Amino acid sequence: MKRYRSYRSNAGGSNVRRWRVAGIVGVAVVLAGVGLGVANAATSDTVPTVNCPQVAPRLVSVPASAKAEVERNLALLNTQIQEANKRLATSAGQGGPNFVQNAILGPLKDKRASTIDRIAISIGRTAAKPNLPVDSLATCGLNQNGGGNAAPEPTAVAGPSAPATGGANAGNGAANGVPTVNCPTVEDKLPAVPASAQAEIERNLALLDTQIQEANKRLASTVGQGGANFIQNAILGPLEDKRFSTINRMETAIGRAAAKPDLNAEELSTCGLNQ
Secondary structure (H helix, E strand, C coil), X not given: CHHHHHHHHHHHHHHHHHHHHHHHHHHHHXXXXXXXXXXXXXXXXXXXXXXXXXXXXXXXXXXXXXXXXXXXHHHHHHHXXXXXXXXXHHXXXXXXXXXXXXXXXXXXXXXXXXXXXXXXXHHHCCCCCCCCCHHHHHCCEEECCCCCCCCCCCCCCCCCCCCCCCHHHHHHHHHCCCCEEECCXXXXXXXXXXHXXXXXXXXXXXXXXXXXXXXXXXXHHCCCCCCCCHXXXXXXXXXXXXXXXXXXXXXXXXXXXXXXXXXXXXXXXXCEEEC
């Protein structure tokens, strides 16, 4: 009997130990599941989004006959960004280190390049075809922490500029020898732009264009005013100062996330005249 009791007692202890082990394993599985859930939730909060240059600010004037087609293609650029963002969200964690570039950013660049080409061609049918830097405008980076503007292009674009004097008078003015400013290009001097600086660089490139347009308007509206140095002192000099500050801001923006470039701001800010 003693041996029997001892056997039963040992068996019972063994069963208790089994239940304890099973219970510990079960709790561990539950905790692991909770941990994975928390990790997944944290990951979902940091899914990156694409960061693409704006195209619309580079379109100075769109002919009325091309306006609808240009706006359709600008809307398509927005759609392409939104589709890329969905792909980033649904494929988080997939593939190797080059997955995002090969499967999302690369195809997006090809789509954007085709769309931007169509925009230039549609304008070129009835006006001077714009020289858009397709490669840089088509290349997108990432907002690593998500966010960003999923639809950076406007739903409408500006038509041809209409000066207060009327299009015919503006044309006659140019024919009568009203000069326009001739400034060095800046975009083609830029190094690779970090994704975090892309939006600021685009804003400043657009500002350089605006500064040129304002100087041209001033040239047209002040014909015959001042002495021999009027244009240099009242238009080209102030334009040079504005451009110098803008180019310096671009250097600083890039320098926050990469090596700060030396764009030779003094030379790039100096403009001449197309007589």
